[in-house]
Amino acid sequence: MKTITKIAAACLAALALAGCEDDARIASRNLSKAADNFEVVRRIVFYNGITGGYMLSIEGLCSIDTSGSGKTFFVTCKTGPGVYKKHFLGLSDNVTYFAEQMEAVRASAYHYRVTFKPQTIMPDIDFRGSVGAALDATTPDAND
Known part of the structure; x- marks a missing residue:
């Protein structure tokens, strides 16, 4: 019985430690998620390290x-x-390159952010072909 209690306590301690993550890492991941959802204005600058000149600058929800x-x-x-x-x-x-976040964005250091998008589960389907081919493909015939 004591062995089972020790194993359970060890498992709970392992789960608690695995769930502990620095606030900065959680906030950073949430900021990255916001940027990937086009909620963060960024400026991305590409420059030549030899000449020191800017080659390209992209700014916006990127x-x-x-x-x-x-x-x-x-x-x-x-x-x-x-x-x-x-x-x-x-x-x-x-x-x-370097990327600069142009504005402050609220991000929680205490909660993970999960984005659920139903359209990724049920995507739009682009059909290329004739209407007749689509009807033939979806209409059962005697061989089905």
């Missing part, structure tokens, strides 16, 4: 994606209701 190859960089900006622009950029040894 999400940054660095998940591509080490040299590829994506910036997606919301320019209006349902209107977006995506920029593909390449980095090199002498070209780098």
Whole structure:
């Protein structure tokens, strides 16, 4: 019985420690989530490290994606209701970037932020083809 109590206490302690995260990390993750939902105005500047000159500046409700190859960089900006622009950029040894958050944004350090979007579960479907082909594909025939 004492062994089970010790195991239960160890499991609870492990869960408590795993759930403990710095306030700054939680707030940072929530700010990133807000930016990925186009709620944060950013200025992203690309500059040449050799000449010191700015090459490109993007400002607006922008999400940054660095998940591509080490040299590829994506910036997606919301320019209006349902209107977006995506920029593909390449980095090199002498070209780098920095991103500046232009305005303060409220973010909780105590709660995680979860965004639920039903349209990602039930996406819009684009059909390419003729109406007849669509009807033939959805109409049962004698072979079904």
